Amino acid sequence: MSDRGADVLRPAPHPVPDSAPQAARALVGVHAEALAQAIEALGTRSWHSRYPESPSPRVYGEGAADAGREAFEGRLTRHFEELADQPATDAWLGAEVSPYGPSLRVEYPHQQVDGLLAAAAAAMGPWRDAGAEVRAAVCLDALDRIHAGSFEMAHAVMHTTGQPFVMAFQAAGPHAQDRGLEAIAHALLEQRRMPASVVWEKPGRGEPVRLAKEYRIVPRGVALVIGCNTFPTWNSYPGLFASLATGNAVVVKPHPRAVLPLALTVSAIRESLRANGFEPDLVTLAVEADGEGLARTLALHPAVALVDYTGGADFGSWLQSQAATPARSVFAEKSGVNSVVLDSTDDLAGLLANLAFSFCLYSGQMCTTPQNVLVPRAGIQTDQGRLSFDEVAARLAGAVRDLTADDVKAVELLGATVNDAVRASAAGLAELATACDGQVVLESRLVQHPGYPDAVVRAPGVVSLDVSATSAYERECFGPVVLVVATDSTEQSLKRFVETTREHGAMTAAVYSTSEAVLEGAREAAMNAGVALSENLTGQVYVNQTTAFSDLHGTGANPAANAAYVDAAFVASRFRVVTTRRQL
């Protein structure tokens, strides 16, 4: 079979306009190879990373960790002065309290909305005219500046989200930055697919008809990125950089309890824009006063054409029904209910270690943490013999207990609970078990943090219940709660997995089986449910982790999210193409 069409489709870089700022034009050459490699990785889905995930001094240098901590500490109790030049400032405010205890007492400029959006809109012209290549290079420069502050960012994220330090470093630093690069590369590729110009020749009887055509990329408008409390950078960078790289201005509205990570982000991007000859107001931070409802106001503003949101289902659904219009697209990642189907295993120890880690990491406060473990009532076959349903539940509980037995080690995995809702659900397992006629297999243990006495740290608890108790497991129970659900059979497990996911959404799913037929059935179920599936993970890869350039985060095919990080559908509608044509 010919693949000529595939071979000749080589979207070439666009020309770089002479009118673009000199500094920005110079960046195009600097970053061309990095962007080419990133685009290549998008096509192969093979491993690719620009930003090393190890916080080791061998990678980041001897003084980097200390310098980052000091930089973070230097932010506390002050105005965030780098954002003092944002437009339409009318107050300074901030009320972040670390889940580990301390109040940050950092204050940020508060903006008058119309003035902010007017400045954002006014900044777009030269950014649009600079073209796709310049925008990608400047975005990558901005990411590199963010990267340079990765240790400072780690502390900022730790003390706004409650993530443990190493996770905060990795997830909010290099992993988020790689997701940002992925979005930039995807955006560049999408724009390159439309050539800048063509001389079109239609053959005819005499001279061909010839037209000169130009294809101009135009932005949608101002993009709004609404950050979440738990993953302020990782969940914001895809939308932020996809919108910015396609020519839009971006207003970043952080969660009131996780402002600092996005203030650092916005300030680094503004620095890059300024250094490269663009108006910094292309990217601004919009913090909200108590009870202001700023996200709503911004999302309904006529200047706003794109909204990216991560957070709870209620506000997400409101955005999708009220803010989405023909002229305004909403990309939303909401809550979901993630399932694990246990059928059988030839590596019980690996299964238990792997799942226990997934349950415990950040106390289950990830949108990707498994919640419902579906196990046949008759138990499962393992390499350690057949286990009854109760034994499975007990072994899962035991694995969690063992992994979190030592307080000092446990806090480095669990982090701190982020809010009272999480704490309440962890503390309410007995009540939950009573309500659903289930059993508490493991209480959620209160762990004492050795360094932060005010931190509320919780190890996951485990409740077993019957498949008939749908109201207990057909909703998200965000935080350190594992529900082990007794089903009639693996077949019913798969059926319930599909139904729960289709109705309530899911970001992840996992299956354990030694049977190829069951695995094939699970793949079919995953396709029908519209969720990514991890099979028989027993090593150092976890169901709740996705990797930029290879794994999609979300699918857009179930209610948990209407888009995926990062596929073409996430990027392609963020810009439009205006053709001009004339006869030659």
Place this chain on the structure above:
Amino acid sequence: MSDRGADVLRPAPHPVPDSAPQAARALVGVHAEALAQAIEALGTRSWHSRYPESPSPRVYGEGAADAGREAFEGRLTRHFEELADQPATDAWLGAEVSPYGPSLRVEYPHQQVDGLLAAAAAAMGPWRDAGAEVRAAVCLDALDRIHAGSFEMAHAVMHTTGQPFVMAFQAAGPHAQDRGLEAIAHALLEQRRMPASVVWEKPGRGEPVRLAKEYRIVPRGVALVIGCNTFPTWNSYPGLFASLATGNAVVVKPHPRAVLPLALTVSAIRESLRANGFEPDLVTLAVEADGEGLARTLALHPAVALVDYTGGADFGSWLQSQAATPARSVFAEKSGVNSVVLDSTDDLAGLLANLAFSFCLYSGQMCTTPQNVLVPRAGIQTDQGRLSFDEVAARLAGAVRDLTADDVKAVELLGATVNDAVRASAAGLAELATACDGQVVLESRLVQHPGYPDAVVRAPGVVSLDVSATSAYERECFGPVVLVVATDSTEQSLKRFVETTREHGAMTAAVYSTSEAVLEGAREAAMNAGVALSENLTGQVYVNQTTAFSDLHGTGANPAANAAYVDAAFVASRFRVVTTRRQL
């Protein structure tokens, strides 16, 4: 600058599953080269066509035209038997009346909605599993079958839309088919961009971590295509084939007055599906009984995940506000107001001939026909000297009058008026002029059709009015009505063009000027308005015509349409990708 990233991105064809039907698998090789060429054309935007636009016997064979006419005539007064096997049929109905006079008296099966959608949904599994390559090849086979009936289609479209015959042949036949191929090629390319699988290796200190990953394309669900009266095939094929090629089932709901063209289309596709081993109910026709409101019912049905619509703004806006949900995407092309900015010309004769043709073609009943001609009150400079505003209006009117002076020739350009609203607005120019304090420069002339005495054929009329009479020209006046608007200056013309387009939408725009500065200003205006611009067209290319593979139809950047035929944004969200991964 390196373009390595661009060079190495060669989305290879996906593997063809052994489980796909043998006949369909064989088609993959047959159509590989054609699809490769089409994909290449998408990347270059250069001229490309599979289906010859000339109805000449030298191209289509000596008997083709007669055979097509006879086939059409053989349809009349009968049941459309090829669709008798559609599921859930509960009646036969049809009430098409040709705009040229005769009643067609063709009857089509009417379906019970739940049964129809259940059959459509049930047909999707094997179609999904056959993969992108098989789907593209079968879609192209279906298009070729449609193409074989191009002469029959021409008569069917002529006698449902009122298009003149040659236009009906070209626009509803080869041009629509090329748009279909464009959608198929784009859909295939989008799907290929995600590889079928990868072995992912993450380097580590010891052995690398290796995962086998598969990326499975899953459809969104059942797609609904809502056809329009004036371009039942051309406006339906992009959505129809984009949805089908990405794995969705498609229900085609034709306009009650233009059923036959889509019945022929659906029947050819069903024939192809059947011949290639798939369930024909993947594509069905859903005609509606009088007052049934079927489009609404279908658009709100939970099985429907994609809606493509072309038609009036009212129902389009209803779809966008009521049918669009996070789980259901709506692509809508609604009405708009197309502008021409006249500033100056060095080829007045060419300008007049070109615009007159654009006004007259199909009596202005194209969503792309220019309506508002914005001319400075002080007149314009031309190669025939300076013309006053009134002279410009008179010359435009004269060009229309001359082009349509001979009834016998005129009808081959004008066709017939499609409905009473068009007839009323053509007949009401005096009223319009009075209401807006303007002048009738040319009445819309009633043309006598030599062959169809009952046809209402109208040549365009011309009304001149002042820019202050906004209520007259800031709305679509569908049909043979040209409004020549006196502005303060070209600067104001461009400003009004931008404002009208941003507020009321437009599918096309044109500018005539000898000044590079004005043309540059017009390009900037077109970008701000979000509409494609044709500059100084004076030959055989017309502002109301776009060409598959090169010109986008619509932009998605103004209210007339939220998508373009065919760009990545039009295709990419019609499928989702479900990843499965396991450790190696």
